[in-house]
Amino acid sequence: MPDKPRPLRFGYHGFAGVPEAIAHAAREAGTEVELIEYxxxxxxxxxxSGELDLMIAKFCCHEPDLATSATLMTDARAAVVGASHPLSGRDSVSIEEVAAYDGFECPGTMPGYVWDTVVPRRTPGGRPIRRRYSVRSTxxxxxxxxxxEAVHISLLSLAAFAPHSVRVVPIHDLPPAPVFLTWCREPGAPGVRAFVARAEAEMSAAPVDVRRTHLRPTHLRTTGA
Structure with missing residues (x-):
């Protein structure tokens, strides 16, 4: 009897509903997907390192050794503020207002060009965004x-798991972040390209906002970071 193939190891960060929705769209009979947080x-x-076969990425990826899919979903922008912050009770805010508060430097070894899209150096109106604090974890x-002490310019999907001590307020004048897949060009794990092709066929023609994901597919298993 042949060995059972191992699950496709699918990396994500943040809201697990995003990889769940993509795995549901790309599912194939007999295929198991393991979600692993990075x-x-x-x-x-x-x-x-070969511990993941593919992963969710957002904003952009220009790494020469990594391939990327078409945009599959979008994630609206938001300011993450303390529950007692002056912006916490707003229905939405402008990035020009958010720039009045201290933010965060690029964490760890995340490519700087990615962070520049997460936390732009300046607002569309030219106001500098202060990157004051350095952290290594969410x-x-x-x-x-x-x-x-700080405001984080991030994504609205954080509202799904943010602690009660913060509020996630939509930023109405920044474009949503594209959500896509990335994987190693070489050698490439078996089944990855077929999985990506199925996801693109189902989702890339009209990418939906991640807030519309409410799936809990039964063929997934989740491993914490």
């Missing part, structure tokens, strides 16, 4: 935000 401060390490970031 650290934001070194996002491509598990992929390059937990550290949330602690500073909770205490009202």
């Amino acid at each position: 650290a934001v401060d070194d996002p491509f390490r598990l992929l390059r 937990q550290e970031m949330m602690e500073l935000v909770s205490r009202g």
